[in-house]
Amino acid sequence: MLKTLSLTFFRNFENRVFEFQGGLNIIIGKNGSGKTNLLESIAYLSFPRSFRGVLDSDLVMWGEDFFRIEGLYQDDVEHMIKCFYSSHNRVKKIHVNEKKVDRLSKLFFLFPTLVSTDRDQDIVDGPPEKRRSLFDKLISLVDMHYYRTLIDYRKAIENKNVLLKEKRLEEVKYWNREIEKLSTYIITKRTEFLKEITMTFDLKSGVLLNGKKADIRYFKKIDIEEGILDSKLEEELEFGFSIYGPHRDRFEFYIEGRPAKAAASEAEKRMMLLSLYFAFMERFEKDKDKKPVLILDEPLSILDDERIEALLGQLESQVFITTPRWSLQYEANLIEL
Amino acid sequence: MWIPSSLKKLIENLRKLPGIGERSAYRIAYFLIKYRDVLNDIVDSLEEVDENVTLCKICHGFAEGKDICPICEDERRDAGILCIVEKPEDVFIVESAGLHGWKYHVLGGLLSPVKGVTPDKLNIFDLRDRIKNENFKEIVIALNPNIEAEATANYLIDLLEDMNVVISKIAIGLPQGADIALLDPYTIKESIKGRRRVK
Ligand SMILES: Nc1ncnc2c1ncn2[C@@H]1O[C@H](COP(=O)(O)OP(=O)(O)OP(=O)(O)O)[C@@H](O)[C@H]1O
Ligand SMILES: [Mg+2]
Ligand SMILES: [Zn+2]
Numbered sequence: 001m002l003k004t005l006s007l008t009f010f011r012n013f014e015n016r017v018f019e020f021q022g023g024l025n026i027i028i029g030k031n032g033s034g035k036t037n038l039l040e041s042i043a044y045l046s047f048p049r050s051f052r053g054v055l056d057s058d059l060v061m062w063g064e065d066f067f068r069i070e071g072l073y074q075d076d077v078e079h080m081i082k083c084f085y086s087s088h089n090r091v092k093k094i095h096v097n098e099k100k101v102d103r104l105s106k107l108f109f110l111f112p113t114l115v116s117t118d119r120d121q122d123i124v125d126g127p128p129e130k131r132r133s134l135f136d137k138l139i140s141l142v143d144m145h146y147y148r149t150l151i152d153y154r155k156a157i158e159n160k161n162v163l164l165k166e167k168r169l170e171e172v173k174y175w176n177r178e179i180e181k182l183s184t185y186i187i188t189k190r191t192e193f194l195k196e197i198t199m200t201f202d203l204k205s206g207v208l209l210n211g212k213k214a215d216i217r218y219f220k221k222i223d224i225e226e227g228i229l230d231s232k233l234e235e236e237l238e239f240g241f242s243i244y245g246p247h248r249d250r251f252e253f254y255i256e257g258r259p260a261k262a263a264a265s266e267a268e269k270r271m272m273l274l275s276l277y278f279a280f281m282e283r284f285e286k287d288k289d290k291k292p293v294l295i296l297d298e299p300l301s302i303l304d305d306e307r308i309e310a311l312l313g314q315l316e317s318q319v320f321i322t323t324p325r326w327s328l329q330y331e332a333n334l335i336e337l
Numbered sequence: 338m339w340i341p342s343s344l345k346k347l348i349e350n351l352r353k354l355p356g357i358g359e360r361s362a363y364r365i366a367y368f369l370i371k372y373r374d375v376l377n378d379i380v381d382s383l384e385e386v387d388e389n390v391t392l393c394k395i396c397h398g399f400a401e402g403k404d405i406c407p408i409c410e411d412e413r414r415d416a417g418i419l420c421i422v423e424k425p426e427d428v429f430i431v432e433s434a435g436l437h438g439w440k441y442h443v444l445g446g447l448l449s450p451v452k453g454v455t456p457d458k459l460n461i462f463d464l465r466d467r468i469k470n471e472n473f474k475e476i477v478i479a480l481n482p483n484i485e486a487e488a489t490a491n492y493l494i495d496l497l498e499d500m501n502v503v504i505s506k507i508a509i510g511l512p513q514g515a516d517i518a519l520l521d522p523y524t525i526k527e528s529i530k531g532r533r534r535v536k
Pocket of ligand 3: 393395397398408410
């Protein structure tokens with residue numbers, strides 16, 4: 001769990017220290033008081049980039065030229081995670097226990113987090129790339145080899161696209177052979193992952209959706225077998241880029257057997273994604289022996305009292321929740337901004 | 338800030354070297370100025386390498402002072418095995434496994450449409466002739482395990498399809514970014530022993 005957090009010139013926090021508890025932490029404040037900023041700083045310790053997709057320089061308090069985030073994280077032992085960014089020479093320095101961290105991805109496995117914001121609804125009903133990249137990210141977090149395979153796969157597709165564009169057909173087959181091998185692996189892992197999380201997803205979504213049945217379906221663009229991509233060459237040539245393979249696979253959410261995009265309410269969409277996160281957290285824990293910290297930006301405002309009860313009842317790890325008001329009789333650490 | 342212009346130029350040039358950042362460039366420059374004997378040794382070495390190290394006309398690996406390298410000239414290397422590698426320095430790594438009788442062919446790159454490396458930019462124009470003339474029976478493809486290497490291997494297998502040779506592949510090197518040079522002779526020897534026949 002994250003025990004303490006100290007911010008210097010981070011967004012609207014000039015200098016502030018927070019103390020957290022292992023279970024539920026409720027961050028209460030008016031609009032614009034910095035609730036989301038605080039979540040952003042916590043997530044930054046795990047994955048040093050803003051989850052709102054802004055530049056590091058936007059995180060520096062206006063008129064200052066650096067920010068510092070220091071968090072004390074405890075699993076079996078304590079780890080002091082320090083992130084420093086200077087907008088003056090655009091350097092980012094990250095230390096864990098005074099030791100410099102070379103690879104940023106290492107932080108995540110030390111201090112894993114999952115962030116859910118109101119943009120989650122877009123993931124459920126937006127274009128398929130959003131869901132595909134979410135699943136690719138989740139699977140990568142439990143399977144390093146999947147991540148490397150994806151990188152190779154993307155490289156191979158990029159190269160193939162150049163050949164298609166330049167109409168160098170002779171060479172395409174050398175890449176297709178590799179793409180087929182990588183595709184088989186990617187598809188197998190995606191299928192496996194979905195299977196592994198289904199039970200927990202069903203359980204959690206059952207509770208969060210008040211008994212409505214949700215499910216996630218995986219649609220393959222093409223079933224891979226040797227030589228299949230060569231047989232699609234003419235069609236791909238017409239498009240001028242590769243259209244067959246797992247980079248075109250889709251993941252879709254369903255509610256009561258209907259596409260969520262058309263059939264789910266806003267709160268239901270968000271609950272479906274949260275159910276996926278809960279299922280992922282369990283899967284992650286099985287492997288890595290620690291549960292990710294859950295960061296929820298204003299999940300309560302769109303929920304009725306019953307749903308709020310249901311959601312709070314599902315929380316197991318350390319959780320951060322922002323809200324403009326709080327009146328529930330729930331055991332929680334209240335942080336007022 | 339005043340700084341001797343020749344020193345500034347040296348630092349700029351040092352920074353062109355792989356793995357040398359600004360800070361290391363300064364450190365090396367100051368060191369060389371302080372230890373002139375080291376500086377002169379390096380100057381001599383650079384001139385010597387520049388003058389003597391060339392690429393072999395036959396295998397496209399390193400040669401010294403002549404057109405043909407000692408490996409290509411070595412008549413005792415008659416195992417009938419030709420090992421295909423990416424870079425001249427890769428020859429030394431395979432050699433470090435203590436093999437006897439192999440010869441080499443250096444591609445000088447890997448297929449990469451993205452980087453504009455087409456088949457005609459690799460040293461393959463003479464490969465088929467070499468195999469015929471020198472009577473090779475087995476071709477060992479020893480490339481780093483990355484996607485460009487795999488595609489290049491597919492290309493080579495296709496290219497040699499109709500020739501009367503056994504083709505095998507060695508999975509040496511570490512995936513992604515890691516270089517073949519990072520591997521110790523023992524690991525290479527093991528992977529050579531267990532080489533996978535692909536044709
Ligand atoms: N770089 C910065 N320097 C100083 N203040 C900043 C900076 N970036 C954002 N802010 C301030 O932070 C405020 C937004 O904070 P934040 O998004 O955390 O609000 P919030 O409490 O989550 O509000 P809401 O309830 O509307 O979601 C802005 O109103 C802005 O004044
Ligand atoms: Mg907010
Ligand atoms: Zn030679």
